[in-house]
Amino acid sequence: MNNQARISVIIPMYNEEAVIAETYRRLSDVMRRTGESYELLFVNDGGTDRSPDIIRELSRRDESVKLIGFSRNFGHQIAVTAGMDHASGDAVVIIDADLQDPPELILDMLDKWQEGYEVVYAKRSKRKGESLFKKWSASLFYRVLHASTEVPIPVDTGDFRLIDRKVCDEMNRLGERNPFVRGLVSWTGFRQVAIEYERDERLAGETKYPLKKMIKLSLDGITSFSHKPLKLAGYAGAFMSAAGFVYMLYVIAMALFTDSTMRGWASTICLMLIFNGVTLIMLGVIGEYIGRIYDEVKGRPLYIVRETHNMQRTPSREAD
Ligand code: UDP
Ligand code: MG
Numbered sequence: 001m002n003n004q005a006r007i008s009v010i011i012p013m014y015n016e017e018a019v020i021a022e023t024y025r026r027l028s029d030v031m032r033r034t035g036e037s038y039e040l041l042f043v044n045d046g047g048t049d050r051s052p053d054i055i056r057e058l059s060r061r062d063e064s065v066k067l068i069g070f071s072r073n074f075g076h077q078i079a080v081t082a083g084m085d086h087a088s089g090d091a092v093v094i095i096d097a098d099l100q101d102p103p104e105l106i107l108d109m110l111d112k113w114q115e116g117y118e119v120v121y122a123k124r125s126k127r128k129g130e131s132l133f134k135k136w137s138a139s140l141f142y143r144v145l146h147a148s149t150e151v152p153i154p155v156d157t158g159d160f161r162l163i164d165r166k167v168c169d170e171m172n173r174l175g176e177r178n179p180f181v182r183g184l185v186s187w188t189g190f191r192q193v194a195i196e197y198e199r200d201e202r203l204a205g206e207t208k209y210p211l212k213k214m215i216k217l218s219l220d221g222i223t224s225f226s227h228k229p230l231k232l233a234g235y236a237g238a239f240m241s242a243a244g245f246v247y248m249l250y251v252i253a254m255a256l257f258t259d260s261t262m263r264g265w266a267s268t269i270c271l272m273l274i275f276n277g278v279t280l281i282m283l284g285v286i287g288e289y290i291g292r293i294y295d296e297v298k299g300r301p302l303y304i305v306r307e308t309h310n311m312q313r314t315p316s317r318e319a320d
Contacts, residue, residue, distance in 0.1 A: 005039035005064070006090050007031065009106070010083030012076050013097035015047040018204035020054050023097050028062065030103040034110060041066050042097075043083045046073035052307075059310045067309040074303045076209070077179050077217070080159055082303050084168050086311060092168045094159045094181070099203040101160040108195050109162035118164035118190035121182075122197050124156045129201025141218045145183075149225040153186045154194060161185065177295040177302065180221045187225075223288055230289060233282040240275065 009027060013020060024040065031038040044052045044067065052069050059065040068082055080094055091113050095101045101122065109120040127135055142155040159181050163171070170188045171181075186192070209217075222229065254260060 005088055006036045007034065007038040007093065007110070008041055008083075008087035008089030008091070009038065009093045009095060010041050010043065010080060010087060011095055011097050012043045012045055012079035012083065013047060013051050014045040014073065014076070014079075014208045015049045015051065016097040016205060016208075017049040017051045017054060019098050019202075020051045021058075022203060023099055023103075024055075024058055024065070026099065026103045027095070028064070030106055031064070033107065036110075037064075039064050039066055039087075039089065041068065041083050041087055043067075043079040044069040045076065045079040046070045056309055063310060065309075066311050067307070068305055068311065069307040071304040071306040075213070075216075077159075077181050077220070078303050080181050081171075081179050082305070084171050087168060090165045091162055092165070093162045096158075096160065098205065100200050101158075102197065102200060105160075105195065105197050106162070112193055112195065113162055113164065116191065117193045118167050119161060119185055119188075119192040121154060121157050121161040121185070121192065121194055123154060123194045124158070124199045125196040126198040128199060130199075134207075137214065141221070145218075145221050145225065148222060148228045149183075151183065151187045151225055153183045153221075153225065157182060157194070164190070166190065175302065176224065177298075177300075178220045178224065178292055179302075180217070180224050183221055183225050219288060223292055229285045233285065236278055236282065240278070 009031065011023065011027070016023070020042075027040055031040070042052075042055045042065070044055070046069075052067060055065060055067045059067060066086075068086055070079070070082070074082075083094065084092060091110065093106055093109065095103065095106070105122055109122070112120040127138075139156070142153075142157075145153055146155050161182075163185060167185065167188050167190055171184060174184060176184070
């Protein structure tokens with residue numbers, strides 16, 4: 001009956017062989033305690049270590065264990081999206097593979113879901129064992145995002161959450177090329193509630209989010225939920241033209257009413273560098289948006305599946 005599990009748990013993983021067996025143990029412990037039927041949907045995001053072998057082995061003994069394997073690394077957000085495409089549960093839980101998100105919290109999420117909430121997201125009140133830079137940059141990012149968008153995206157909240165089938169179906173209709181899952185879930189609306197938790201340290205292994213992936217995630221978040229960076233060009237231009245105009249009046253006045261002519265080779269160079277710099281930054285901002293438009297227009301599939309195990313259900317978005 002696992003084919004129609006009531007609760008689906010999506011676990012994106014990228015080279016997580018050091019933790020994945022323990023993650024399975026803790027998760028299945030918790031899920032058994034719920035008394036509901038469940039599936040553990042592991043999405044191997046093109047990792048090259050033994051984690052898919054471990055999952056395949058587990059899936060032979062435990063039919064709730066399912067595996068979707070990508071043909072290469074497509075990224076965490078796309079792995080989560082693939083999980084939502086393939087999940088069959090009435091409730092869908094998204095959780096990291098490294099046990100930074102305590103599986104036991106799923107029980108509280110289910111309680112809230114039973115109360116009628118359609119999205120239960122886990123807000124980090126504390127983050128343990130992460131570098132100061134990570135904590136600081138994450139905190140800054142959530143606040144910039146919150147300030148720049150009309151969609152109320154909760155701060156300090158990752159993808160660890162429970163969503164109802166209705167929300168999952170809506171998410172599956174979106175099909176964005178650079179999905180920012182936590183923002184899109186907020187965007188769908190429905191009744192949402194937060195529960196707070198302290199984020200643990202990663203159980204073992206290294207972070208799979210180097211700076212490059214963190215920057216990509218933040219740019220995806222900001223560009224897909226705000227046009228403000230584009231408007232910045234207009235504001236900067238207006239401010240600089242006004243400043244330039246005032247300065248020009250001053251220069252003319254000096255020439256007409258005094259003997260001194262303006263000297264200023266150095267200041268000309270400085271202004272040139274500043275103005276050209278601002279222009280190029282704004283071109284870069286526009287480029288970010290155009291690149292994303294291009295990604296949408298090409299219409300390539302979001303991910304390519306190389307292998308599946310224990311999966312019978314056809315995904316809601318098979319080849320788009
Ligand atoms: N992950 C993934 N694909 C990637 C990078 C990460 O599926 O390209 C998974 C990873 O295995 C983990 C989750 O996404 O389950 C969060 O990654 P990680 O814990 O390394 O990020 P951090 O907690 O350090 O921000
Ligand atoms: Mg982690």
